[in-house]
Amino acid sequence: MEARAVARYVRVSPRKARMVIDLIRGKQIVRAREILQFSERNVAEVVEKVLNSAVANAEREGVKEENLVVKATYADEGPTMKRIRPRAKGSASRILKRTSHITVIVGTREEN
Numbered sequence: 001m002e003a004r005a006v007a008r009y010v011r012v013s014p015r016k017a018r019m020v021i022d023l024i025r026g027k028q029i030v031r032a033r034e035i036l037q038f039s040e041r042n043v044a045e046v047v048e049k050v051l052n053s054a055v056a057n058a059e060r061e062g063v064k065e066e067n068l069v070v071k072a073t074y075a076d077e078g079p080t081m082k083r084i085r086p087r088a089k090g091s092a093s094r095i096l097k098r099t100s101h102i103t104v105i106v107g108t109r110e111e112n
Contacts, residue, residue, distance in 0.1 A: 002071060002107040003058035007050045009078050012043045013098040017075035020044050021102065029055055029068045029106065047073075047102060054104045063108060071107040075100045 010017070020041050024032035029051070036048040051070070058068055078099035084092045 001058065001061060001063055002105055003054050003061065003063075004103060004105040005050045005053035005057060006104075007046055007102045009099050010043070010046050010102055011097070011099055012046070014075040014077045014100040016041070017043050017047070017100050017102055020047050021073040021075055021104075024051070024070050025073050027070050028109075029065055029070070032070050043102075047104070050102050050104045051106075054106045058106050067108050068106045069109045070104065072105040073103065075102050077101075 020036070020039055020043050023035050023039070024047070027035065032051060033048065036044045036051065055065055055068060059065065078101050080099065081097040083095040083097060085095050087093050
């Protein structure tokens with residue numbers, strides 16, 4: 001059984017988000033929460049919210065939290081906001097404010 005949660009249009013670049021979500025992939029839920037709580041990255045707070053939402057979605061289906069693991073996590077690129085910064089001699093340069101869509105999928109652990 002799998003459950004998922006998605007945070008869309010998060011104002012962080014996908015590259016920075018991937019640094020955090022790579023840490024929790026394949027971990028049990030309790031361990032993943034510990035990693036996110038002690039991570040110094042700001043995006044860890046958003047990833048923790050998405051993880052908690054995915055766990056809540058799984059619990060609605062009757063699965064206990066102790067049996068869940070993080071099956072998959074990924075950060076896709078969202079729309080990029082384009083801004084202009086004035087430069088020397090009347091020219092301008094472009095600032096790209098990137099967004100990302102963060103997805104967390106949790107599922108039951110397979111016992112072999």
